[in-house]
Amino acid sequence: MTTRTARRALRIAAAGAGAMALLTLSACSASSSPPSSSSSGDTAARTSASPKLSGTVTVFAAASLKESFEKLGEEFERRHPGTEVTFNFGGSDSLAAGITNGAPADVFAAASPKTMSLVTDQDGTAGKPVTFVRNQLEIATLPGNPDGIASLKDLTESGVKVVLCDKEVPCGAAAQKALDAAGVDLEPVSYEQDVKGALTKVELKEADAALVYRTDVRAAGDKVDGVDFPESADAVNDYPIALLKDAPNSTAAKAFIELVRSAEGREVLTGAGFLTP
Known part of the structure; x- marks a missing residue:
């Protein structure tokens, strides 16, 4: 090989190596580049869709x-x-x-x-x-139901002190519907402003029974007993x-x-x- 030919071969090899180096750098740059604007936009959309x-x-x-x-x-x-x-x-x-x-x-x-x-x-x-x-009504009684209350009619027995919710509140209106369905005319010892007030009267033994929601009877635990009655189906509240x-x-x-x-x-x-x- 002549000297001129050898020099030419070296120049071609160097150019090839340089091109390969440029391709490698370009690939590395692409792989480490930040997310595209569309990717960032998707992330922002997800964030805005679920505001803190x-x-x-x-x-x-x-x-x-x-x-x-x-x-x-x-x-x-x-x-x-x-x-x-x-x-x-x-x-x-x-x-x-x-x-x-x-x-x-x-x-x-x-x-x-x-x-x-x-x-x-x-x-x-x-x-x-x-x-x-x-929600549906139940009769809340003293623990152990000492008066043997089994129906709405039993609430009219002499000496049984009964508490109702005020007629203007939903539990009072529901109680009146149930009493009407049973044909029972009841005179409570007091009307309370909400169902918790009526239940508290029984819990404190200031009344023998109250017409309240069964959810309240359950929440009271062993402080009261609950008695179901069929007319409650006529007074279910939404x-x-x-x-x-x-x-x-x-x-x-x-x-x-x-x-x-x-x-x-x-x-x-x-x-x-x-x-x-």
Whole structure:
């Protein structure tokens, strides 16, 4: 091989090596480059689709929902750190009056469609109420049922002190339906403003019996006994829930309602004795 030919061969080999080096660098650069704009956009879309919840959710709820909703409130706070669920439990009619008079709240869960309508008829909700559970009455008696109460008629026996919910609240209206169905005329020793108030009278032994929801009898444990009666089937209450108009924290409030209506929510509520719609 001549000197000129040798030099030419070396130049060709060097050029080939340089090209290979450039190809290697290009491949490495491509593999370590940041995600494409479309990939980043997908991530951003997923983030925006599930915004982080925060702040306080204020729930006005029928007294009979107390134990179940407090449990669901704790679960909601666990799932969404930075949130707090506060409750105002009471008679549905009183809660409705507070809402229509401007009490700040995010969610209303009533013990009857009638009391919910006190709010919705004044354009008080941003969403249509949805029935999420039902409830049925029982007779709550002193532990051991010392008076031997087995029916609504037994509540009229001399010396038996009976407490009812006020007729304006759902448990009182349901009790009156059941009494009418049984043909029983009952004079209670007192009317209470909500179902917990009626039950407490028996727990404190200030009354011998009360017509309350079976969920409340179950929640009371061994403080009372429960007696079923057939006329309770004529007085089953539907419980609607709704997002309130101008809710201060509507995003988190919607998420709380979703939890209540979820499979886990139903499990908590049916476990407390509520019926599915």
